[in-house]
Amino acid sequence: MKVKGEARERIIQTAAYLFQLQGYHATGLNQIIKESGSPRGSVYYHFPNGKEELAIEAVKYTGEYIEKQIKESMAKSLDPVKAIQHFISVTANQFNDPEHIEGIPVGLLASETALISEPLRCTCVEVFKNWADIFADKLMQYGYEKEEAEELGMTINSMIEGGIMFSLAHKDKEPLLRISNQIPYILRKKG
Template identity: 45%
Template sequence: MVKSNNTTRNKLIETTGKLLQLHGYSGTGLNEIIKQSGAPKGSLYYHFPEGKEQLAYEAIERTKENVTNFIKDSLARYDDPIEAIQNFIYDSAKRFEADSYFNGVPIANIVLEISKTNDRLRELCRKVFESWHEAFADKLKSGGYSDEESWDLAMTINAMIQGAFVICLTRQDSKPLLVMAEQIPVMLIKGK
């Protein structure tokens, strides 16, 4: 790991992540990234010689780490998968209401836009979803669900939550996430 702890480089990645989440790939301009990050104007192409795509790539990788950790940490707070996942969704709803910068749907907003035009970024987004999926699946397995059941249920949960986020954003309230949370026990109580 030769990468330095450069603050400028770091701020550029963080800011890009936020802006991508809010305005998508085409909607995010390099000028705005520079302005909002407070990074030195001349440094962008020094740190990211391949330009916007490289910046997006690294921002997506960063988001992958952050969100995966958020999921894992949240799920670790309860042993029972049902409780754990339900509380994860409540946590998400709280974060959504709190606004901060969590308003926007991280990866979906990018991948929907570039899936047909940028295979490199699409492939990276695929890995992000896989990583979230794996976190849910592991939790289910540890709760006694079979491998196949865990895979299918985790896929469903992942899809539900993302769809709920889309609708939350559209309605500007967190109700859809709360509804999803209530459905979790219905889906998970059975062939365990």
């Protein structure tokens, strides 16, 4: 039974990587099968509804991966500014080796498929919300009211996602670092 789980995981990881590298529409099931080293039947066995189902699982996989990174960063400091800046720094440092960036396909898949796949769009929304909620939880621990923390969590997550897109376009981590520099101003307590 463990082998089946490993094969499924390998297919999902390969799909996530290929969706990130070349997009949803440019990635075919045949390429995923070949790159994952899986027999053709195993892809259809694990994902009987095809590419859309596989993309949903790839988004969930990536969502969990990034969620773990965000939680680890939030645990690095009691100060939410430092914790959020740590996460942005970890993300930005991936741009030192752009060929091996992990965890980017959620934003790319959302922009590419939002108008053509409602299930995939909803999965992306759920993943984005989970990430924003982690930031909001950190802010509430620091004393922000729930509503303000949720708004700031969504804003911070949106800034990071936008910074990732800018960094990808520029092939440079500088846009993310600039966002990191703005975190103290965004989280300035109203007095």
